[in-house]
Amino acid sequence: MARLMSTVLPALVACLLVFVFSATPTLSMVSNGRATARQQSTSLDDDGAARTYVVLVEPPAHAHAHDEAAHRRWHESFLRPGGSRSTGGRDTPTIRHSYTGVFSGFAATLTEDELAAVSRKRGFVRAFPERKVPLMTTRTPGFLGLDPKRGVWKATKYGEGVVIGMLDTGVAASHPSFGDEGMSPPPARWKGTCQPPAKCNNKIVGLVSVMGGNDTTDNIGHGTHTAATAEFDGESLTQDKRFSAKEYPLYYPQGSNYCDVFDVNITGKVVVCDTQTPLPPLTSIEAVQKAGGAGVVFINEADFGYTIVVEKYYNLPMSQVTATDGSKIMGYAREGPPSSAAPLNATILFNSSMVHVKPAPVVAAFSSRGPNAASPGVLKPDILAPGLNILAAWPSMVPVDGDEASYDYNVASGTSMATPHVSGIVALIKKAHPDWSPSAIKSAIMTTSSAVDNAGNPIMDEAHQKASAYSIGAGHVDGAKAVDPGLVYDLGVGEYSAYICALLGEAAMKTITGNNTLSCATVGSIPEAQLNYPTILVPLSDNKFKVKRTVTNVGPAKSRYTAHVHAPKWLKVKVEPEELEFKEAMEKKTFTVTVSREGDDGGQIAEGSLHWVSKDHVVRSPIVADSRVVKR
Missing domain, CATH: 3.30.70.80 (Peptidase S8 propeptide/proteinase inhibitor I9)
Incomplete structure (x- = not known):
């Protein structure tokens, strides 16, 4: 007898220490597929003018x-x-x-x-x-290479003494996730305050509304969730223990796949439904429940590929499957089992938490993609971090997608969920290297990231195709390696000012830097490709294109690095000099990279990488040659 078995995977999260959060009612994250945010801004007067x-x-x-x-x-x-x-x-x-x-x-x-x-x-x-933006937003420490008993996490005292600032929709300060038991006081230099009635403690050391008034309450949930994510040990989602592993009749509504209305009896059946959004629509769940369905299998939209965004299950046994698996299920539902006399049956088996699943990481369908329209000559995104199905705190007074029950935790997905993971790693690096600039910290995170998954293959996108540099940037963040990168690509206000001069002009430079005394004549002009960034993005052309980069030695005082280039055969990449020898800490060395196309394979984009390899370190920078990039 044919059986359909689908697995629901609960999400777990374990998080780093959080020290400070700021709040504002306007922020953005990947939409959950429903308009659950309640904005507090007004765009029109009574007269509409x-x-x-x-x-x-x-x-x-x-x-x-x-x-x-x-x-x-x-x-x-x-x-x-x-x-x-x-x-x-x-x-x-x-x-x-x-x-x-x-x-x-x-x-x-x-x-x-x-x-x-x-x-x-x-x-x-x-x-x-002003415009309203939809809010988007488990075991992540281990996934990021962090172990609480040894290594960088313990060596940096879990980021103790480093203040993390967040701009978000507010914080439910009384939530147990923000308890400060066992935490040391904030640094003596910290001058933050909490607006009444919110109270500061050793975890939340500042809480201020930038929208006027004293209301820092999180009426949306996003701020509480992202703040609590930053990298305590979490809990799995509750699974329906009342659902038996026995086989149930399977029903697939031919021609009406969204399960809004049923004209047949589905009592006691497992129903197969399509979805119109990344998350199952509430109307479909309610319709199956009202009609007496025993459970439901939701099939992803095709463009979401292997990305499955989960959430609370509404007291209805439910499984979400990819479009690929969904097509097989639908085929079974339409054609029936091999024996025409056998009924269509299905069951959902709950297997609790599953870890070490391969391949991982995989780029989520909602993850930000490049190129950056504002500055196409600088590779974006920069980095990948966990952002799918993250379990973290939730303000109990905020409904979870229409459910009247009260919840202290919720699962959310989005780029907003990845942000606190990176912020936590930034805190560790800042603790280990308090004198490093923001650019040095960013460089450390990017050049130590991984471009391969846990199976040793190139990271894939939501379609399980090799992800491009415009999807993963430098790669997936590795917290254990980021505190000891060996070399960094550093940048200061002067270099960024010159870059803005070349990109947007003097007026924009003065506005962005907030310094009216600066001029492009004094700071100079740096084209996009020449910005001392940890990634290299150049035009793809038969003509040679040369860029310069400068690295700073933050590893052993005496060290030697050799250049190793990985690139397609039809892309010629030359690095001069091929070796960098350092004799002291913080010493700087400049090198050039020349890129040109040899032959023509018909492609618009070529991707490779430059590895500076020493005895103790590998410093990796993506190289992207794109025919759509204008030479500047």
């Missing part, structure tokens, strides 16, 4: 970058009445928020006439309307 805009302006002249009062006065000057501007009976608009960190600007609710008046003011750069 005004919208909220973020206005980008030049920084105030002669004002110190940390003088927030001077910045706010400058921003308020753009809203002062003048000229022919009319408010149409409205009060003069006010600043909703003043931005002084990443850029100089403000948020305000403006009519079209008011916006036009602001745009005529000297120092105005641009304005863009």
